[in-house]
Amino acid sequence: MADTRPSASIEAVESGLAAQGYIASRQIATAVYLAQQIEKPILVEGPAGVGKTELAKAIAAWRGMKMIRLQCYEGLDEAKALYEWKYAKQLLYTQILKDKLGEVLGGAPTLEAALNQLHDFGDVFFSKEFVEPRPLLQALEQPAGCVLLVDEIDKSDAEFESLLLEILSDFQVTIPELGTVVAVSPPTVILTSNSERDLGDALKRRCLHLHIGFPEQKLEERIVESRVSGISQTLRRQMVGFINEVRTLDLKKLPSVSETIDWARVLVLLQAPELGHEVVKDTLNVLLKYEADIEATMPQVSTFIAKASRQGVFG
Amino acid sequence: MRENLHRFFRAARGAGVRLSPAESIDAMRAVSKVGFTDRSILRDTFLLTLAKTQDEKKALGDCFDLFFDQPEPESPPEDGKADEQGTQGSNAASDSPGETSGGDEQAEGLGQLAQMLLAQDRNQISAAIANAASAASLSDIRYFTQRGIFSGRILDQMGLQRLRDDLDNLTATNPALAERLTNALDGLRGTVRDTVSQALMLYGREEAESLRNEILRNAPLSRIEPRQVEQMRHLIRQIARRLRERYSKPRKRQRRGHLDVRRTIRRNAAWGGVPFLTAWKRRHRDKPKIVALCDVSGSVARVSDFFLLLIHSLHEVVDDVRSFAFSGHLIEVSDILESKSPEEAMSEIMSKVGFGSSDYGSSLDDFEHGWMNAITPQTTVIVLGDARSNNLDPRADVLRRIAERSKRLVWLNPEGRMAWGWGDSEMPRYSTFCTVVRQCATAKQLERAVSDIVASYQ
Numbered sequence: 001m002a003d004t005r006p007s008a009s010i011e012a013v014e015s016g017l018a019a020q021g022y023i024a025s026r027q028i029a030t031a032v033y034l035a036q037q038i039e040k041p042i043l044v045e046g047p048a049g050v051g052k053t054e055l056a057k058a059i060a061a062w063r064g065m066k067m068i069r070l071q072c073y074e075g076l077d078e079a080k081a082l083y084e085w086k087y088a089k090q091l092l093y094t095q096i097l098k099d100k101l102g103e104v105l106g107g108a109p110t111l112e113a114a115l116n117q118l119h120d121f122g123d124v125f126f127s128k129e130f131v132e133p134r135p136l137l138q139a140l141e142q143p144a145g146c147v148l149l150v151d152e153i154d155k156s157d158a159e160f161e162s163l164l165l166e167i168l169s170d171f172q173v174t175i176p177e178l179g180t181v182v183a184v185s186p187p188t189v190i191l192t193s194n195s196e197r198d199l200g201d202a203l204k205r206r207c208l209h210l211h212i213g214f215p216e217q218k219l220e221e222r223i224v225e226s227r228v229s230g231i232s233q234t235l236r237r238q239m240v241g242f243i244n245e246v247r248t249l250d251l252k253k254l255p256s257v258s259e260t261i262d263w264a265r266v267l268v269l270l271q272a273p274e275l276g277h278e279v280v281k282d283t284l285n286v287l288l289k290y291e292a293d294i295e296a297t298m299p300q301v302s303t304f305i306a307k308a309s310r311q312g313v314f315g
Numbered sequence: 316m317r318e319n320l321h322r323f324f325r326a327a328r329g330a331g332v333r334l335s336p337a338e339s340i341d342a343m344r345a346v347s348k349v350g351f352t353d354r355s356i357l358r359d360t361f362l363l364t365l366a367k368t369q370d371e372k373k374a375l376g377d378c379f380d381l382f383f384d385q386p387e388p389e390s391p392p393e394d395g396k397a398d399e400q401g402t403q404g405s406n407a408a409s410d411s412p413g414e415t416s417g418g419d420e421q422a423e424g425l426g427q428l429a430q431m432l433l434a435q436d437r438n439q440i441s442a443a444i445a446n447a448a449s450a451a452s453l454s455d456i457r458y459f460t461q462r463g464i465f466s467g468r469i470l471d472q473m474g475l476q477r478l479r480d481d482l483d484n485l486t487a488t489n490p491a492l493a494e495r496l497t498n499a500l501d502g503l504r505g506t507v508r509d510t511v512s513q514a515l516m517l518y519g520r521e522e523a524e525s526l527r528n529e530i531l532r533n534a535p536l537s538r539i540e541p542r543q544v545e546q547m548r549h550l551i552r553q554i555a556r557r558l559r560e561r562y563s564k565p566r567k568r569q570r571r572g573h574l575d576v577r578r579t580i581r582r583n584a585a586w587g588g589v590p591f592l593t594a595w596k597r598r599h600r601d602k603p604k605i606v607a608l609c610d611v612s613g614s615v616a617r618v619s620d621f622f623l624l625l626i627h628s629l630h631e632v633v634d635d636v637r638s639f640a641f642s643g644h645l646i647e648v649s650d651i652l653e654s655k656s657p658e659e660a661m662s663e664i665m666s667k668v669g670f671g672s673s674d675y676g677s678s679l680d681d682f683e684h685g686w687m688n689a690i691t692p693q694t695t696v697i698v699l700g701d702a703r704s705n706n707l708d709p710r711a712d713v714l715r716r717i718a719e720r721s722k723r724l725v726w727l728n729p730e731g732r733m734a735w736g737w738g739d740s741e742m743p744r745y746s747t748f749c750t751v752v753r754q755c756a757t758a759k760q761l762e763r764a765v766s767d768i769v770a771s772y773q
Contacts, residue, residue: 010349010356030349030359037348038341045369204367205338211369 009033022051022058023223031210032059041168041189043153043199043207049256050212052192053151059188060147068142068187069149070135072156078163082173084132090125126177136167137181145185153203154196161203164191168206214256217244223257228264238275239264241308243287249300251293263287275305320346322454323361323382326517330378331524332371338364354383382517425485426477432499433492440503444510447472453514457522465511470504528553532759536618537729547758548657551621554762555628562632562769602634603772604693606721608682610700611664612642612673618729618755620661622699625765627652632769637689640664641678643671647686673703675741676710683713690720695768699727699755702735702742709741711748718748723771727755727764 014029024032032055035042044052060067070081108114133141139148150164167173171183191207193199215223220240224231240260247254255263263286272279280301288294324339342364349360358379366372431439451468478500485493531543531550539547578594607626609619619640626636640648646668652660690696696717702709718724726749728735728742735742746752755764 026355027359027362030356031363034345034348034360034363038344040341201333201367205335208363209367209372210363211372 016062017055017058018226020058020061021226022054023219023226024055024058025215025219028055028210028212031208035188035208039171039186041191041207042210043191043193043204044210044212045193045195046212047214047254047256048194049258050214051257052212053149055212056147056149056190056192059190063147063188065144065188066142066146067149068135068139068146069151071151072153072160074155074157076156076160080134081136081160081163082134083137083175084134085126086130086132090130094125128178131175131178136164137173139187139189140167140171140173140181140183142187143184146187148187148189150189150191152194153191154193154199158200161200165202165206168203214247214254217241220244220257220260224260224264227261228268231264231268232273235267235272235274236264238305238308239267242275242280242304245300245304245307246287246297249296251288251296252290253288253293255287259287275308277302277305280305317343318449323379324365325454326382327361327365327375327378329518329521330374331521332366332375332378334365378517381513425481426474428474428478429481429496432478432496432503435499440506443473444469444507448510448514453511454518456511456514457519459515459519459523462508462511462515465514466504466507469507469511473503533757535729535756536621536758536761537615537756539617547621548624550758551625551761552628554758555625558629558762558766558769559632561766603632603695603769604635604691605633605637605768606686606689606694606696607636607638608645608678608696608698608700609638609640610642610673610675611640611669612671615673615699615701615729616665616669618761619699620657621758622727622755622761622765623648623652623661624657625761626697629765629769637686639682639686640668641681642668642673643677644668644674645678645681645685672705673700674707675700675702675704676708676713679710679713679717683716687716687720690717692720692722694721695723695725695771696721697725697727697768698745698749699729701728701730701740702726702745703739704741706739709744711741711744714745715748718750723750723768724748725750725764725768726752727761728752729756730754731756 010026010029010033013033014024014026017024017029017032031042034040044055046052056069057067059065105114105117108117131137135148139146153161153164168189171186172180174180214220217240220243221236224236224240243255243260243263263283266283266286267275267279270279270283281298284294284297284301288297320339320343324334324342328334342361345360345364346357349356351357358376361379362372362375366375425433428443431443447469450472451465453465453469456462456465478496482493482496482500485496527546528550531539531546534543536547573596575594575596579590579592580588582592582594583590605626607623609623610616611619623638623640626633626638629636636649637647638649638652639645648660648664651663654660655663698714714724726742726745730740730742731754734740735746742752751767753760753764755761
């Protein structure tokens, strides 16, 4: 058993992702490391905008692999996710090859002989050339491996989940006419979910379960630092403190990391030296997405700013 | 090492984390990759591979902390249980010569346990406790009443008998040493007791919980104590989850029965009406629509509370629920229940209509005038109450009209059958119009009643 290697390689994951602008917590890095080591998909859950999709992008960029994305929605089915026959091409080819067929079968005296001859040519029209690979099949066919992102799996139907099971556990799919397609090199699979509905146990069992919540203050400051250039340290600390205060409120949609980054960009654009009452009130709509939420936060703004700047002094 | 992992998995199951063998295999594979050296990484690994929900993550985290933080004799030296077992062999080998050279000369001729206690070698003692604990199969502990038995077994396993003999001999020959030994023995007893209590928390939780739930399921809802209310809510949520799992998935009906001629012809129009594809008539199934009328006066209030909680946690199964609460008069409470937490909702409902003496007649009258159109031929109407109308006019005629409009009329009465019709109970008059009347006093009966109602739509 390795003594120091695992922690060192987990740190390597952390720094690798950081180089792509994704600041990962220790848990995320451990998950990514383990996913690679024991070849299991990661199921990422958490509120919207905490960087679930970004994680997949960062992994792909870090490892220099292609990212294949499958956006799930209600009614997504096999034909759109896995493969489809190119019907038009099949039809066209049969038309073109009509004469050829006549030639081939011309020599046959009886219908039975013709049929036997036809059998010898095999299933020409149901071969690989006529399969249109959709994201899942594409992912299996990448020779150098890839990152397969199955985004918002909770939006799809329960049947689609079952379709995924074979891919997730064995990295293979079965196409009735062709047989089983096994992955050339196993892709790194990331599934994301907003927990809109409960996923099946069978799916959960096949995955590493990673929950990304709102980051701690220190981590969030680092994220802002890496994402938004030209923001001063005091402003950064104040705004992250402010957002952490807002998250304690009872809101419809709590501001998450993506909103933090957006807000930081806005503040830099407005060249705000520090968090002031007016600036916050004017830009609160960047942070909060519902009128009711903004109204609930407005009266608290002054206290939150005071708290956040006090933290800045002592922290 | 593997032994330890297995014990941890068992403890995790006890903590309420559902673990399948496949998951434990995955966890083992993951652990073999990350190793045991860094405890926080090990913790993350278990959380990633074993826990599947946020709640499970929390439970598993607590369980991990408890499991890998074994009680140590006296002041705890910092080494995990994992290392202990691994290094135990070398420990015993290296310690015994050191002990004889630096320790007391009188210690010779004493039993192993006595020597160990006198030497005050913490690592060795805790290793011995761990060994004795697994020999006494401590992980089988289930109930708190077993604590004494297991402590005794562990001490016996460690050689308490020999120690007693040694003590007897020493009191005669060397009283000072005997006293030291007695003190050390007391310390040992304490440590063993701690070990056993911790094992109980780890392994016994599941049993204790299921026992408690079983008692709670059969306890009368109207008479449970305030401190049990939270547990009861938890239990009701479990019941709701079970019902959801059972009824939410539309199970496919078998395709047999009558041919749907119209659809068959339409479907086969492309082949000139030659029926290649057949279409069968399917029974159309609608999701349950429920109108619930709940008495919130006096003793029935608690039962109504849990009933409303259950009905409103069945979103996936039940299409449409409208709830009404009454005692003296009747109001609709669906919105309150949808928008607030159970506690708040109930207190608001109680402040609006609760605490009056119940008047079934005028409440039914209120319903007929205000919301009669909520009842369709697909609706199941559930009335929950004891039908004690304080000798006021019961207005059974309104109930008859409700029964005529609805698919089913179910009356749930928290009182036992024996009490129906006694005193001011109007149950016999009402029950003539009800499709079903059943007693509903415990969580178990509640579950069965709701399950039957939902099942009648399947």
